[in-house]
Amino acid sequence: MAAVSPPRPPSLREGGVSSDPDGGxxxxxxxxxxxxxxxxxxxxxxxxxxxxxxxxxLVRGTRALLGVNQDRGFDCPGCAWPDPEPRRRSLMEFCxxxxxxxxxxxxxxxxxxxxxxxxxxxxxxxxxxxFLEQQxxxxxPFIKRAGSDRYEPISYDEAIALVxxxxxxxxxxxxxxxxxxxxxxxxxxxxYQLFARTYGTNNLPDCSNMCxxxxxxxxxxxxxxxxxxxxxxxxxxxxxxxIIGQNPGTNHPRMLGSLADAARRGAKVVSINPLRERxxxxxxxxxxxxxxxxxxxxxSTHYVRVRINGDVPLLKGVMKEVLAAExxxxxxxxxxxISEHTEGFDALVASLDAVDYPELERASxxxxxxxxxxADIYVTSQRVIVCWAMGLTQHKNGVAxxxxxxxxxxxxxxxxxxxxxxxxxxxxxxxxGDRTVGxxxxxxxxxxxxxxxxxxxxxxxxxxxxxVGTIAAMERGEVDVFFAMGGNFISATPDSPxxxxxxxxxxxxxxxxxxxxxxxxxxxxxxxxxxxxxxxERDVQGNEPQFVTVENSMGIVHRSEGxxxxxxxxxxxxxxxxxxxxxxxxxTRRPIDWSWxxxxxxxxxxxxxxxxxxxxxxxxxxxxxxxxxLPNGPRERRFTTKSSxxxxxxxxxxxxxxxxxxxxxxxxxxxxHDQFNTTVYELHxxxxxxxxxxRVVFMNEHDLRDRGLDASSIVDITSHxxxxxxxxxxxxxxxxxxxxxxxxxxxxxxxPLVPLEHHADESHTPASKSLVVTVARSVx
Numbered sequence: 177m178a179a180v181s182p183p184r185p186p187s188l189r190e191g192g193v194s195s196d197p198d199g200g201x202x203x204x205x206x207x208x209x210x211x212x213x214x215x216x217x218x219x220x221x222x223x224x225x226x227x228x229x230x231x232x233x234l235v236r237g238t239r240a241l242l243g244v245n246q247d248r249g250f251d252c253p254g255c256a257w258p259d260p261e262p263r264r265r266s267l268m269e270f271c272x273x274x275x276x277x278x279x280x281x282x283x284x285x286x287x288x289x290x291x292x293x294x295x296x297x298x299x300x301x302x303x304x305x306x307f308l309e310q311q312x313x314x315x316x317p318f319i320k321r322a323g324s325d326r327y328e329p330i331s332y333d334e335a336i337a338l339v340x341x342x343x344x345x346x347x348x349x350x351x352x353x354x355x356x357x358x359x360x361x362x363x364x365x366x367x368y369q370l371f372a373r374t375y376g377t378n379n380l381p382d383c384s385n386m387c388x389x390x391x392x393x394x395x396x397x398x399x400x401x402x403x404x405x406x407x408x409x410x411x412x413x414x415x416x417x418x419i420i421g422q423n424p425g426t427n428h429p430r431m432l433g434s435l436a437d438a439a440r441r442g443a444k445v446v447s448i449n450p451l452r453e454r455x456x457x458x459x460x461x462x463x464x465x466x467x468x469x470x471x472x473x474x475x476s477t478h479y480v481r482v483r484i485n486g487d488v489p490l491l492k493g494v495m496k497e498v499l500a501a502e503x504x505x506x507x508x509x510x511x512x513x514i515s516e517h518t519e520g521f522d523a524l525v526a527s528l529d530a531v532d533y534p535e536l537e538r539a540s541x542x543x544x545x546x547x548x549x550x551a552d553i554y555v556t557s558q559r560v561i562v563c564w565a566m567g568l569t570q571h572k573n574g575v576a577x578x579x580x581x582x583x584x585x586x587x588x589x590x591x592x593x594x595x596x597x598x599x600x601x602x603x604x605x606x607x608x609g610d611r612t613v614g615x616x617x618x619x620x621x622x623x624x625x626x627x628x629x630x631x632x633x634x635x636x637x638x639x640x641x642x643x644v645g646t647i648a649a650m651e652r653g654e655v656d657v658f659f660a661m662g663g664n665f666i667s668a669t670p671d672s673p674x675x676x677x678x679x680x681x682x683x684x685x686x687x688x689x690x691x692x693x694x695x696x697x698x699x700x701x702x703x704x705x706x707x708x709x710x711x712x713e714r715d716v717q718g719n720e721p722q723f724v725t726v727e728n729s730m731g732i733v734h735r736s737e738g739x740x741x742x743x744x745x746x747x748x749x750x751x752x753x754x755x756x757x758x759x760x761x762x763x764t765r766r767p768i769d770w771s772w773x774x775x776x777x778x779x780x781x782x783x784x785x786x787x788x789x790x791x792x793x794x795x796x797x798x799x800x801x802x803x804x805x806l807p808n809g810p811r812e813r814r815f816t817t818k819s820s821x822x823x824x825x826x827x828x829x830x831x832x833x834x835x836x837x838x839x840x841x842x843x844x845x846x847x848x849h850d851q852f853n854t855t856v857y858e859l860h861x862x863x864x865x866x867x868x869x870x871r872v873v874f875m876n877e878h879d880l881r882d883r884g885l886d887a888s889s890i891v892d893i894t895s896h897x898x899x900x901x902x903x904x905x906x907x908x909x910x911x912x913x914x915x916x917x918x919x920x921x922x923x924x925x926x927x928p929l930v931p932l933e934h935h936a937d938e939s940h941t942p943a944s945k946s947l948v949v950t951v952a953r954s955v956x
Contacts, residue, residue, distance in 0.1 A: 202788045214472025215425040215432060215863060216272065217460030221468070223535055224275035227857060232282035236740065239845045240282045240712050243739045245269040247801055251736035253277045253359055253711040254852055256602035257428045258408045258728040259631060262801045264461055269431075271429035273849075276857045280691070281710040282740055285312025287692050292318060292327040301697050305667055305924060306856040306870075308692045313708035315744035322701045332756075335686075335704050340574075342657050342684045349376030349636075353646045353655050356382040356615045357662030358604025359711065361724035361736070363780045364750035365606070366787075367773065368661055369614035371758040373624075374633050374766050378640030379655075382615045383663055384607050389939035390569035391600040392611070392679035393592040394578025398823045400809060400816030403608065405597035406561055407730050407805075408434070413595030416444040416557035420477070420487060420581070421567020424847045425455010425863060428565075428601050432459040436473040444553050449567060450484050450844070451874070451920060452913040454863035478553065483541035484842045484918045485571050485830050485946045487787065490540040490547065492829070496528050497544075497551030508555050510589030517813055518586055520824035527826040539829055541915050559595030560585065565603065567844070568636065570716040570945040574936035576827040581778035583824055591822060592813035602729040604853065605711075609727030612806065613788060617642045623788075632767040643669060644934035644940045647932055650678035653943050658685045658700065659757075662708075662751060664693040667854040670942040671902075688753055690743075693854070709749045713738040717752070722777045724751075725798050727806065733791075734803025751777060834948045836917045841879065844945040845923040845930070854924050861922075866910070874912035874920040883951065885909050888956040893921065895929035895947045906954050919949065 213219075228237035243249035248264040252270055254277040259265060268285035270278070291311065297320065300308065317335045318327040330338075343352055354372045356365060372380055384392070392402030399405065411417065411434040424431040436459045447456040456479065458472035476478045482490050502508040514521050533544045554560060562585060568577040568840050580593075581598060602608050614623065617640035624635045641649050647669060649655050657681065658665075665687075669675045675698075679685060682700035689696070690710045696703070709715055715722045715738060723737035748756070755770035762770075773779050785794040790806045797804040809815060815822045834840040847853075848861035848870065860867050864874070873893060880886055887909060894903040904926055914920060923944065934943045 211788060212454060212457070213470065214458035214460040215455035216429065216462050217470050217472065218462070218468050219862070220272035221462050224272045225935050227276050228252065228279040231284070232279040233284045236282055236284060237279050240278045240740055241268065241270060241275055243712075244274060244278050248737065250711050250720045251605055251607055251734070252740050253281055256605050256608060256729040257430045257559050258730045259734075260408065265632040273426070273429055277852055278712060279855060280309070280855065281712050283312050283691070283743075285314065286315050286743065288315045296325045297697055298325050299483060305694055305854065306859060308694065309855055311692050313691060313743035314689055314705060316746045318705040320699060320703040327705065330704070332706070332746070335563040335706060336756045336760050338702075339657070339659065339684065339686055339704065339757060343375065343761050343856070346656055350379060350638075350640070351655060352377060352639060352657040352659070353381060354500040355646070355651070355658070355660040355663065355665055356380065356610055357660070358383045358477040358602075358607030359662045360610055361606060361726060362609045362613050362733070362784065363724045363777050364661065364754060365610040365615050365802065366613040366780060366784050367751055367754040367758070370627070370631065370768070371754055373627070373635040374758070374762060374768065376636055378617055378619065378638065379646065380615050380617050380635055381643040381646045382607070382610060383604060383668065384611055385940060386618060386668060386942055387566055387603055387607070388569055389642070389941045390574030390602055390936050391564075392576050393939045394575045394582065395598060395600070396457055398579055398582040398825060398894060398956070399591065399598070402611070403731055404599045404729060405591055405808060405810045406599045410561060410595050410597060413436055414438060414443055414559045414561045415595065416446065416482060416553060417559045418446045418448065418560070418562040420448045420454065420562065420564045422565035422601060423449065423451070423453045423455060423565055423846070424601070425453055425459070426847055429455070431601065432475060433461060435459070435475045439474050439477055444478065445476050446478045446480070446550065448480045448482050448487070448490065450481055450914055450918050451846070452479065452481060453633055480546060480550070481913070481915055483539070483915045484844050485573070486540035486542065487568060487577050488573060488580050488827055489536040489829055490542050492531060493527060493533065493536040493540065493544065493547035493586055494551045494554065495584055495587065496531075496533070497548045498555055499525060499528060500550065501555055504827070509587055513589035514586070517815065518822045518824055519819055523826050524583055524824040531829070539832065553586065554584070559593060560588070560590045561595070561597055561599050563599040563601055565601050565943055569936070569941055570943055571830070572934070572936055572943045573827070573945065574941050574943070575831045575938045576830075579825045580827050582822070586822055586824055591810050597811070600729070605728075606726040608729060608731070609725070609733070612727055613784060617645070626789065627787045630783065632798060642940050644932060644935055644942070647671070647675050647678050650682055653681050656683045658682045659795045660685075660687045660695065660769050662688055664695050664854045666695040666698045667693065667924040667927070669945065670927055670934070672924065672927045674932060676770070677848065681882060688750060706753060707747050708753060709738065709742055711736060711738060712740045713742045713747070714740065714928065715749045717749070718775045719775070720776065722749075724777060725781070731806045731808055732803050733798060735798050751780065778802060805811060833946065834917060839883065839950055840948050841875070841917055841919045841951065843893070843895075843921060843926070843929070843947045843949045845926050846920050848922050851922075855859065864912070867929060869888070869908065870922050870925055871907045872910045872921065873907045874914055875951075876895070876914050876916045876918065877911040878916055879919070880909055881910060885951070885953070887911055892954050893926065893929065893949050893951050895931070895949050897931040897934050897948065902931065904928055919951070
């Protein structure tokens with residue numbers, strides 16, 4: 177396979193952190209941040225304000241920031257970390273990256289017809305993703321006609337009519353795919369899935385397929401619900417919080433306040449992560465005087481640098497030590513809970529007894545003494561929360577990782593208890609809500625039956641394509657229309673060049689977007705850009721202002737109402753776009769008056785209430801301060817599995833893929849601090865010492881030395897999978913505190929290394945966190 181080269185050569189500024197000479201965590205380390213400045217603090221404030229002023233302007237930007245995450249304001253378009261109760265919220269209830277997400281959407285710059293007169297699509301393809309996103313807000317619909325290398329203006333009515341003609345002309349509804357981004361509101365997502373199913377397909381891939389699908393599969397099969405079991409209040413009551421495979425300082429910065437508060441009152445905060453991350457060490461709260469003076473609070477009390485994908489063997493080792501403590505002194509396990517509420521305990525014990533410590537130590541990179549100390553922390557804590565993110569879900573054994581966490585929690589009854597439970601931290605503000613209201617390629621019969629009864633349709637029962645399945649179907653020529661409700665599909669997906677080629681086989685692609693991105697350049701024969709209102713902007717229908725709703729990581733549904741003047745008078749809201757398309761495709765032959773529905777979004781919510789369990793008195797309760805909680809059986813020790821009990825499960829040890837004797841490394845893709853998902857705000861990553869570049873690879877200094885490399889070396893990275901090779905070029909080596917045999921690099925730059933077929937069992941989540949790679953001096 178051809179190598180993927182950078183659009184522009186990288187700058188070669190020095191950066192990085194010297195790595196531990198031993199290259200891995202072999203003891204539980206008490207985290208001290210005295211040698212490095214804490215996360216956040218005054219630099220976060222300065223950077224956030226500077227980006228806001230530069231992008232949105234001080235007046236528009238400040239007005240937007242004062243409304244973010246307020247009870248009658250709008251939900252941050254960034255991560256899904258929950259808000260405090262309204263009475264406990266500050267005037268500035270946002271983090272540095274949240275401020276950038278808001279400013280990015282409130283951008284004062286514009287991508288208009290003059291822009292597309294200046295640039296051809298071929299010219300734009302040569303630019304970086306950062307360049308594309310920084311051009312400003314899209315202002316009107318555009319079309320790329322078949323054979324053309326330019327976008328030109330088109331009216332919304334013409335664009336909708338074009339999509340409708342294509343959809344009506346398909347030989348089967350299953351030749352269309354309807355993608356959803358986690359930014360989409362509950363109202364828009366519900367209408368979108370309703371349109372797709374009324375049309376006749378379950379082809380509803382979404383961004384969850386690429387992130388927490390493994391969490392949903394793992395939790396759903398063991399606890400009966402594919403969501404976390406904790407609330408924000410539980411963090412105030414926990415005795416111990418494990419953070420596994422997550423970097424909240426960059427990906428969920430507001431979470432740091434909860435972790436620092438827990439550590440300050442004496443709770444243990446145990447971070448398990450291959451990279452030593454600044455935000456997991458110390459946090460200077462920018463809304464506290466001490467924080468603005470640069471004085472940080474400790475976050476992690478203990479830090480373990482596990483090998484990449486060493487979590488299952490580490491957790492098995494910890495559980496073996498928990499069982500040993502039970503056998504030695506008794507009263508360690510919650511026997512009453514295990515007996516009354518679980519099944520599969522004996523099989524788990526037998527499996528743990530059958531595995532030896534040396535094998536677990538080798539696979540995890542952590543010695544038995546550390547496992548014993550972690551077990552001691554666990555068994556001496558009455559209330560334990562385990563948090564995780566992509567560092568666990570994006571492996572071939574991603575679902576097994578989640579199930580192993582459930583095993584650990586069940587041993588001491590840490591489900592359905594205050595201050596305890598499972599906490600998958602979602603990365604996009606409504607990705608969980610979209611799934612709740614029906615964005616799912618494989619819905620349950622119970623969901624479809626209730627939807628059909630409420631609406632008067634007959635939904636298709638055949639499961640549709642997820643993201644990986646959609647790409648494969650496009651590659652086979654089985655998708656004629658690809659419609660994306662937000663997101664940047666090309667940059668977010670694995671095997672990027674291959675995905676782009678597959679997209680090129682589609683007859684029509686349409687992207688509902690706020691900003692220019694790579695997915696507007698790698699398209700089908702005919703391509704449409706349909707600009708929409710952002711989360712920050714006023715949405716008026718029928719002369720009345722509207723609000724939408726979202727669901728955060730902890731199952732709280734609350735309102736979001738934009739306040740800014742829209743970037744263009746031609747922008748439509750996402751619900752209106754769906755309604756116009758549905759009306760044009762389905763006409764009056766279906767039992768839904770789509771135009772009437774979007775005249776008042778309360779009507780959509782009334783239909784959601786009828787169609788989906790848990791939304792009783794939706795319109796009433798969502799107007800209450802803070803919104804309302806959706807039902808969550810495991811919080812009350814009600815498990816909606818077939819047996820009505822929580823399940824212990826037996827998980828195999830991950831197979832070792834990288835052959836270090838042949839110079840192979842295991843690489844994981846990561847975000848920089850100045851990015852949100854595929855959106856790159858700036859070319860820096862100050863917590864890791866990187867400035868002005870993104871094509872870097874973080875490696876242990878011993879691994880560098882063994883290969884004759886150093887911090888000045890420019891290398892090509894090649895992934896190896898089932899005899900196939902994929903290469904990205906011109907990455908600078910950065911010595912870093914990461915275990916030997918492991919490496920890390922930013923996405924989307926390294927997404928071309930991820931084979932489409934390399935994904936998690938069951939969930940099909942791309943295994944972007946465990947790539948077998950080799951590095952060699954660049955030949956360019």
